[in-house]
Amino acid sequence: MSDEVVSGGGGVGRRGLLCGGGILGVAVLAGCGGGGEEKSAGDLKGKEVAKVADVPVGGGKINGAEKVVVTQPTQGSFKAFTAVCTHQGCTVGSVSGGLIKCPCHGSEFKIADGSVQRGPADRALTEYPVQVRDGGIVVT
Known part of the structure; x- marks a missing residue:
């Protein structure tokens, strides 16, 4: 040609x-x-990222403003992870069926530990330490 x-x-x-x-x-x-930029635990320290009442058992809630997803894998056990997918930086879009799901390329992460359930992501979501204080979930 x-x-x-x-x-x-x-x-x-x-x-x-x-x-x-x-x-x-x-x-x-x-x-x-998606322009997602992961925040450090230091950036979030002391911030309430969700209300206990808003995080269902076996599910979670995405805080888009802080780019954090808060989950409750079992009754009374709360976890917080970056909401920025480790594949290409999209913000995760939903939490259901025990998984945090990214809408961009289909990556899925376990709500209990942020580990990859399904790629293309190959790294777990960063976890933030949290405590329950006065009905809120606060990064410590």
């Missing part, structure tokens, strides 16, 4: 298509990122 016009009359050569596709590919990948 020559480096000339690929489709009739458009004047776009093969090289132009490849370069344009490369730019588009970068834009698409950038769109997958």
Whole structure:
């Protein structure tokens, strides 16, 4: 194939298509990122990230403002993890069936320890230490 016009009359050569596709590919990948930036435990220390009443047993609640997901794997046991997926930085979208789920590429993490249940993510979610104080779940 020559480096000339690929489709009739458009004047776009093969090289132009490849370069344009490369730019588009970068834009698409950038769109997958979701802009999530994980916070450190120090950034969150002392902050209430959820109310006990809002976190169901066997499920969880996502705090989008703080980028934290709080779970209750068993009655009275609360866990908190970054809500930033370890695959490409999307913010996780839901918690159900004992799993924290990322809507971007389908990664799933266990609510008990943040470990990967299903990829493409290959690292667990960062866990934050928490305590229950006055009906709230606070990062310690």
